[in-house]
Amino acid sequence: MLTKRIIPCLDIKDGRTVKGTNFVNLRDAGDPVELGAIYAREGADELVFLDITATVDERKTLIELVRKVAHTVNIPFTVGGGISSIADVSALLNAGADKISINSSAVRNPDLVDELAQEFGSQCIVVAIDTRFVDGEHIVHTHGGRRPTELRTLAWAKEIENRGAGEILLTSMDTDGTKAGFAIELTARISGAANIPVIASGGAGSMAHFVDVFTTGKADAGLAASIFHFKEIEIPALKRFLSQQGIPMRTTA
Amino acid sequence: MKTVIIKYNAGNVQSVMYALERIGASYLLTDDEAEIRSADKVIFPGVGEASTAMAYLRQRGLDKVIPSLKQPVLGTCVGMQLLCRYSEEGNTTCMGVFDVDVRRFPATPGFKVPHTGWNNLTTMQGPLTEGLAENPYVYFVHSYCADVCPETIAVCDYVSPFSAMLHRDNFYAAQFHAEISGNVGQRILENFLDVDQRS
Numbered sequence: 537m538l539t540k541r542i543i544p545c546l547d548i549k550d551g552r553t554v555k556g557t558n559f560v561n562l563r564d565a566g567d568p569v570e571l572g573a574i575y576a577r578e579g580a581d582e583l584v585f586l587d588i589t590a591t592v593d594e595r596k597t598l599i600e601l602v603r604k605v606a607h608t609v610n611i612p613f614t615v616g617g618g619i620s621s622i623a624d625v626s627a628l629l630n631a632g633a634d635k636i637s638i639n640s641s642a643v644r645n646p647d648l649v650d651e652l653a654q655e656f657g658s659q660c661i662v663v664a665i666d667t668r669f670v671d672g673e674h675i676v677h678t679h680g681g682r683r684p685t686e687l688r689t690l691a692w693a694k695e696i697e698n699r700g701a702g703e704i705l706l707t708s709m710d711t712d713g714t715k716a717g718f719a720i721e722l723t724a725r726i727s728g729a730a731n732i733p734v735i736a737s738g739g740a741g742s743m744a745h746f747v748d749v750f751t752t753g754k755a756d757a758g759l760a761a762s763i764f765h766f767k768e769i770e771i772p773a774l775k776r777f778l779s780q781q782g783i784p785m786r787t788t789a
Numbered sequence: 790m791k792t793v794i795i796k797y798n799a800g801n802v803q804s805v806m807y808a809l810e811r812i813g814a815s816y817l818l819t820d821d822e823a824e825i826r827s828a829d830k831v832i833f834p835g836v837g838e839a840s841t842a843m844a845y846l847r848q849r850g851l852d853k854v855i856p857s858l859k860q861p862v863l864g865t866c867v868g869m870q871l872l873c874r875y876s877e878e879g880n881t882t883c884m885g886v887f888d889v890d891v892r893r894f895p896a897t898p899g900f901k902v903p904h905t906g907w908n909n910l911t912t913m914q915g916p917l918t919e920g921l922a923e924n925p926y927v928y929f930v931h932s933y934c935a936d937v938c939p940e941t942i943a944v945c946d947y948v949s950p951f952s953a954m955l956h957r958d959n960f961y962a963a964q965f966h967a968e969i970s971g972n973v974g975q976r977i978l979e980n981f982l983d984v985d986q987r988s
Contacts, residue, residue, distance in 0.1 A: 538908045538947055539926065576971070581907055606807045612928055612969045632803045634969055657837050659903055659930040702903065702930075731896075733905045756906065786907040786926040788971065 539784040540750045541581035541757035542771060543735060544764040546571060548587045548617070551597040553765075569604045575764070576611045578771040579788045583609065584637070584705075584759060587617030595624075599631045606632020614662055616705075620648070622655055629656060637662040637705055640678040643685055643692075646699060653700025662735075663696040664705040665689060667722065674722055681709035693726045704730060705759065707737040715741025715763070723753040735759050743769060743777045750783050792982065793828035795855070795868075796820040797845050802834045805865070808968035812979055822854050829860055830982055835867030839891070839933070840879025842867060856884045861984045862960050869955065869962035870933060878933050887955045887962065889938040900948045903932040908965075910943040910953050917954065917961055917980045918943060927953070927963075927970040927977075934964060
């Protein structure tokens with residue numbers, strides 16, 4: 537049976553993880569390669585690396601990092617942040633990324649989604665949507681959720697699917713950082729309307745939140761950052777718990 | 790041992806190369822017929838669209854070279870599909886090593902396409918899945934699949950059962966991405982490199 541996926545997200549700046557982590561056994565808590573390898577060993581189903589820098593020099597650092605991760609980690613990983621061209625994607629895939637994620641650049645230039653899907657195949661094109669509830673409507677935001685667009689979230693999700701996106705990474709800016717649970721209703725609506733997988737992100741604070749997002753929220757995957765980094769929730773325990781709740785999980789022997 | 794990865798236009802083979810490096814296997818990425826024929830093991834990867842990939846293989850004569858190989862060959866993902874008879878994707882006549890067609894997953898409520906993520910293998914046979922626990926999970930991303938047939942050596946179930954792995958003579962194939970399927974995938978690659986036969 538196809539399982540639901542648990543995905544830790546690592547924020548990267550200058551080739552280092554940004555948010556602090558609580559892995560006392562890490563030689564270097566800021567090393568994304570080592571952290572990624574630990575998550576993979578613990579049973580994470582995928583990894584997402586989000587580069588929050590964008591200058592040319594820093595891109596080179598990112599490519600080098602992607603190469604190291606690909607060398608070390610034997611599960612799929614996605615790289616996002618500052619990607620806006622076929623050349624950007626080509627460089628990341630050639631360095632060993634399995635998927636790339638685009639966000640603001642897709643909003644700015646929706647044709648980019650078609651072009652990337654055509655060039656590299658839908659399977660490696662993730663479109664991230666940052667959404668916020670404004671005046672009774674779910675509106676797509678860019679620039680880390682600060683800048684509203686004209687786009688309604690559900691319509692945009694359908695559009696990027698039609699343009700060839702392979703997955704949607706849906707982050708609710710309303711729940712992000714609250715630890716009060718995922719945006720269940722919105723996730724269910726997007727996942728119900730889209731025929732491509734939806735990764736839910738933003739708001740995970742407890743194991744029960746993951747149950748909610750996989751059942752009522754109909755998400756295909758759940759993504760979180762700090763709760764994993766600070767070991768508030770450990771992946772093996774989370775997957776055991778979800779399994780016991782009847783949610784299909786990959787077990788790693 | 791000489792392992793060759795066949796180089797063609799079907800996408801990203803980087804993950805396959807890194808996976809081989811992780812298990813300490815050296816390899817050569819090439820589309821040169823002599824190099825391919827002299828290899829002990831041949832890996833035929835593939836990501837991308839079937840008709841474009843087949844057109845490229847025909848242009849270089851690789852569509853004749855590959856089915857005539859005598860050493861163990863492992864086709865993965867689209868590589869596996871191209872070793873089948875025919876693919877619905879782009880209405881493509883493929884190489885016909887395996888006696889089965891490739892069709893698109895039918896639109897079915899509750900089943901998204903592509904089939905994306907970790908799913909388990911059942912009814913496994915043969916050397917490639919030796920030493921694996923029961924019903925192990927591997928990583929899939931695909932919209933097309935081959936039905937279960939007499940050449941099936943592992944089954945996966947999505948919408949309905951399909952061939953996760955195929956085997957005929959010296960040809961092996963996997964629909965999933967062994968190169969990013971954790972320790973299970975690594976074991977399958979190691980098992981392939983250990984297969985000892987030339988037909």
